[in-house]
Amino acid sequence: MQKIKSKSFVLIIPILIFSGISFYVYSLIFTTLNFEVSKNKKSRTNKYSYVITSSDNKILSKLSRKFEINNSHHKIPFFLKHSFISSEDKRFYKHNGIDLKSISRALFQNIRSGHVKEGGSTITQQVARLLFLNNDLSFQRKIKEILISIILELKYDKNQILKLYLNNIYLGSGAYGVNEASQVYFGKLIEELTLSEIALIAGLAPAPSIYSPYQNIELAIKNRNKVLESMYLDGYISLADKNKAIEERINLIYQTADNFFDDKLLINFILEETDKRIENKKDYKFLRIKSSINKDWQIKAQKISRYAGPKEIEFALLSIESNTGLIRTMITSKNPSFNEYNRVVSSIRPLGSTFKIIPYAAALIEGIKLSDKFEDLPRCWDSYCPKNFSEDYLGEVSLIESFKTSSNIVPISITKKIGLKNIINLANSFGLGYKQELKEFPSLAIGSYGDNLLNITNAYSAINNNGNIYRPSILEKIESFNIKSIWEKKSISKKILDLKVNKKINKLLEISVKEGTSMAASIKGKQIYGKTGTSDGNKDLWFIGSIDNLTTGIWIGYDDNKESELSSGNAAYLWRKFISEIYKIPIKK
Numbered sequence: 001m002q003k004i005k006s007k008s009f010v011l012i013i014p015i016l017i018f019s020g021i022s023f024y025v026y027s028l029i030f031t032t033l034n035f036e037v038s039k040n041k042k043s044r045t046n047k048y049s050y051v052i053t054s055s056d057n058k059i060l061s062k063l064s065r066k067f068e069i070n071n072s073h074h075k076i077p078f079f080l081k082h083s084f085i086s087s088e089d090k091r092f093y094k095h096n097g098i099d100l101k102s103i104s105r106a107l108f109q110n111i112r113s114g115h116v117k118e119g120g121s122t123i124t125q126q127v128a129r130l131l132f133l134n135n136d137l138s139f140q141r142k143i144k145e146i147l148i149s150i151i152l153e154l155k156y157d158k159n160q161i162l163k164l165y166l167n168n169i170y171l172g173s174g175a176y177g178v179n180e181a182s183q184v185y186f187g188k189l190i191e192e193l194t195l196s197e198i199a200l201i202a203g204l205a206p207a208p209s210i211y212s213p214y215q216n217i218e219l220a221i222k223n224r225n226k227v228l229e230s231m232y233l234d235g236y237i238s239l240a241d242k243n244k245a246i247e248e249r250i251n252l253i254y255q256t257a258d259n260f261f262d263d264k265l266l267i268n269f270i271l272e273e274t275d276k277r278i279e280n281k282k283d284y285k286f287l288r289i290k291s292s293i294n295k296d297w298q299i300k301a302q303k304i305s306r307y308a309g310p311k312e313i314e315f316a317l318l319s320i321e322s323n324t325g326l327i328r329t330m331i332t333s334k335n336p337s338f339n340e341y342n343r344v345v346s347s348i349r350p351l352g353s354t355f356k357i358i359p360y361a362a363a364l365i366e367g368i369k370l371s372d373k374f375e376d377l378p379r380c381w382d383s384y385c386p387k388n389f390s391e392d393y394l395g396e397v398s399l400i401e402s403f404k405t406s407s408n409i410v411p412i413s414i415t416k417k418i419g420l421k422n423i424i425n426l427a428n429s430f431g432l433g434y435k436q437e438l439k440e441f442p443s444l445a446i447g448s449y450g451d452n453l454l455n456i457t458n459a460y461s462a463i464n465n466n467g468n469i470y471r472p473s474i475l476e477k478i479e480s481f482n483i484k485s486i487w488e489k490k491s492i493s494k495k496i497l498d499l500k501v502n503k504k505i506n507k508l509l510e511i512s513v514k515e516g517t518s519m520a521a522s523i524k525g526k527q528i529y530g531k532t533g534t535s536d537g538n539k540d541l542w543f544i545g546s547i548d549n550l551t552t553g554i555w556i557g558y559d560d561n562k563e564s565e566l567s568s569g570n571a572a573y574l575w576r577k578f579i580s581e582i583y584k585i586p587i588k589k
Helices: 003-035 078-088 100-111 125-134 138-155 158-168 179-188 196-200 218-233 239-247 264-277 295-307 352-365 399-404 409-418 419-430 441-445 454-464 499-514 570-584
Strands: 049-053 060-064 286-291 313-320 327-331 372-376 393-397 468-470 476-482 485-488 493-495 528-534 540-548 550-557
Touching: 003 499, 049 264, 060 179, 060 264, 078 125, 078 196, 078 218, 125 138, 125 158, 138 550, 158 179, 158 313, 179 196, 179 550, 196 239, 218 239, 264 286, 264 476, 295 313, 295 327, 295 441, 295 570, 313 454, 313 570, 327 476, 352 399, 352 409, 352 419, 352 454, 352 499, 352 528, 352 540, 372 409, 399 499, 409 419, 409 441, 419 441, 419 476, 454 468, 454 499, 454 528, 454 540, 454 550, 499 528, 528 570, 550 570
Parallel strands: 049 286
Antiparallel strands: 049 060, 286 476, 313 327, 313 550, 372 393, 468 493, 476 485, 528 540, 540 550
16 A cells, blocks of 8 residues: 555656646746737837927937837848848748757857856847846756747747847847937937948947947947958848948947937927827827927036036926927936936926915905005914014015015915915916815915926916916927928917016016025026025925026926025026026126
8 A cells, every 4th residue: 555655656746847847838838929019118119210309400319110010011121130130140040949059059168167158049039038038147047048939939920020139139328129229329210320330239239338339439340340241251241331331430429419419308208298299190100300499508408407506416497488388498307318207397396485476466466566565574374373484574564575585474464365266276377286286275375385397487487478378388390201290389378467467577576586585596787587486494496587588497406305405596596507508698707
């Protein structure tokens, strides 16, 4: 009886092992066959190729769309296709995902060295690694890679596998796929690349950091030449093609500073707005997008952002053309190339005293005069006992004087007199109170509620436009490949303030800059309308100001809401610095 049990146990072990292996293989097959490229997080997809220009037709960005896996009409350019095949997997069209010759050679080297060295991987194996695995050097991962590669060859044809590879391969400097590499290194669409440029990009595949032309141009060119030699020997290019490509000078985008524009956050915002405009239209494959951005102003503003206090503190700037609503400058961060957060539209922060323009406007609408007197003394509303920022109080003071000194007591008194609902309704008509709902609390009057830089700047832009508000836009027009109009900005405004009331509000804003808390923004001989704002602990520092037909808002603060040692005067000073730069106004230090 004991012998029978022992025999049964011996039989069960291989059955369990076989079952485990079978389940593992089945799971791999099921996962791979049901894999959807569109849901792959590693793959950065864009629906269309595009060229984005500034308002004065200077190129801001170009990017080809990823290759469409299931669209046989979306072909890979000949030189691009064969540069990678020739340098990475010569037998690509001959093997079934696994090249046994290459694997045998790599296995021999691994045994000799005593540890796993990467080698012998086909393009299909690299796709398996890019989409399903990681770069761990282990025999277990290699076995998975081989199994997935065989399954991929069953699911996709060779051109589809090559597209998956070219769409996802990392080529250094943040570029995933040849379309992004073309943009990052040369500022071109894929179709615009020369043979020499294609070969340089293909040469990055084995080790992007080592062969990076930004780090070692000589080594990158040496590897480019190897790719060209390989293409020549494989019969894909002629000797004349090879020699011409070798002699061609490599012009990386960073070498032409006038054409270089490295602001991913701004470009992403432009593309998001573009997607909204074409959402219900035809499925376009190429778009010409004319933004409203003034490229020279954008570059100058980005440089000015570096003056915004400590290294860790952040900065945002927005300029709106008041009589059109077009956004001319948008700085989302000190380092928009590396930062993933748009502080102009996504950051909802307490508005501080920049919001005070709303209760003062409401007072003027109700017929209160600039000369009417209010009491500026410490007081409480139920349990709410606010203080003036400087803890200075002027006693009986006129409306205009209270605004100049940025009293906290007077706007709350106004709000109590007029009613919080009326203040909220007026704020809503200015486009405020939708990012963070405004509620009926006295602190509302002095900016305790939050909004973004886009909305508060646009509110001031309406005051600069005689009380007419526009929906702000970063787009002027969108055209198809053959320059056929798809969408164009139409300037439609809404009247929210009577002209007489608006003039009085501008008088408040003008005196704030001339004699009040916003004096750091003052420019001799120039008429400027603006207001500073500060939240508790100097966590948020604002200045919104208008000159001529331009309204510009600035925010400074820490992303983690930490207190700062700066003041709103710093924001006003940087506003002044920006305006003097773009209008070329000499300012004495």
